[in-house]
Amino acid sequence: MSDHKENRETDAHSGTETTGHEWDGIKELDTPLPRWWLYTFYACIVIGIVYMVMMPAIPALPGMGADADNDHTRGISNNSERANVAMAMADLEASRAPGFERLRGASIDEIENDPDLLGFVRAAGDAAFGNNCSTCHGSGAQGFVGYPNLNDDVWLWGGSYDDIRTTIRFGIRGEHADTRFSQMPAFGRDGLLTRSQIGDVTDYILSLSGQTGPVDSIARGSDIFTSQCASCHMADGRGDRTQGAPDLTDQDWLYGGSRDQILATIYRGPYGVMPAWEDRLGDTTIDALAAYVYLLGGGEAAASRPTGQ
Template sequence: MADDRQKDDITGVETTGHEWDGIRELNNPLPRWWLYILYASCAFALLYWVLYPSWPGVSDHSKGVLGWTRHATLDAEITAAKAKQSAYVEKIAALPMAEVANDPELLTFANAGGRSAFGLNCAQCHGSGAAGGKGYPNLNDDDWVWGGTLDAIEATIRYGIRSAHPETRQNDMPAFGVDEILTAEQINDVAEHVLALSQSATDPAAAERGAPLFAEQCAACHGERGEGNTELGAPKLSDALWLYGGDKADVVASIAAARRGVMPAWIGRLDDATIKQLALYIHSLGGGE
């Protein structure tokens, strides 16, 4: 081989022999350490292909001899997290609600767990801040259709409202208009009377006419002055809060067709401890009795 190698005068390094516009390129080989890292990386990749899932196939992929999967890792992490929580969860499941509420440590855990379960199961209807909406009760306030004590809230969550469960919260307000129990004028009068209970009537004369009708048809459940009855799930009518709206049209619609809102029973879907944590969380939102 003819020795036509050229050296650069300044650096003493060999050139590649290529020249562009008088510029010649030094032939500096890759540093050894760099090459070794490259080789090590190649070896690592080969080993990885054997050990771990890596190659895509048509309908599946190579599994790797270790049998490692992300799902298994996740399952293990969830199991580990559950094991960590189990000390608290088991206590909450075993103790009556009042005792859980009196244990600050358990209560803190239950509130956090309840918040998380609420976001997963309840927020769809009641809203992420539990502020509800028309037809979906606001759980922050002090107005409870079926009662706001810890036990009442727990029972409501457990068995639902008008759900398929035999122990469900259940009542049946007649649809006074649809079932033709009252005429349209009578419904108008009763509605005015109901609004008058919270000092928001628009037609005092109609409200006056509605009074006997209310006493006859409504007072049995809602009370003579509309104070409601949580035993029967009859809403309080004399306060400032309206689950289905407090405009006259809303009230008329409620009387004429009845509302009959539904909440599923969570027993069977959620375990006992989760239901208790949910009840404690909702009770802590500010309206708990």
């Protein structure tokens, strides 16, 4: 190796020795790394060693001071991000406590007429919504197919502040003893109606919202609707909030409003579930969340709540 190094060629233009490697007539120069780069590299090594000594960094064998939570060395600083997060959450809760105390027992009118409380509710509710609800309802509460839009004034179980709070607290078709519950039969899957009958009642339902279809099919579907559907959706198709039965006349469809989508809904009997948040969120957080949803734009005054929709 030493003989090879002693016999290496020096580049005539740069005065730098070559490595002896050559490709297509191009010779590789043995240019040393810049000193600033070497110093930076050595400094990174030193910093890395210091960090491993100071902070939790490397897996530890038994007897090496492993952290019980993650089986890593604690480091001489005894720093724990778990503890840091817990402290930050405790500080956040403490800073929010006065606002939550003011919110406790407040009506929606009191919230709306108190600028400070309203600002707190919007901030706290937005945080709770983003952490717990946006996965299903979307970051803007716009909803998706099968997940309600919370910005409009279409409500299956009622849109007053108390109605929304009850829905959040107990959930829908969940495991809570007081959950809101209703179940649409799977008319096709369970053989309650033939596919032809489902097609007829689909055409009739579309006609309720002003859409046209075969006259004979609509007539047959009307009879089927009266015998199979009117007990929940009412004779006029406007639904019943006490049962969570949607209004079929407003062209607002949770599972899609095309003929194929409505037919599929009747055939399979959808069974959407919303969890109960009573055991996951505190009472005042639920209050803030309910007020936030109410204030998105579709909330209703309790006095104006219709008995059926």
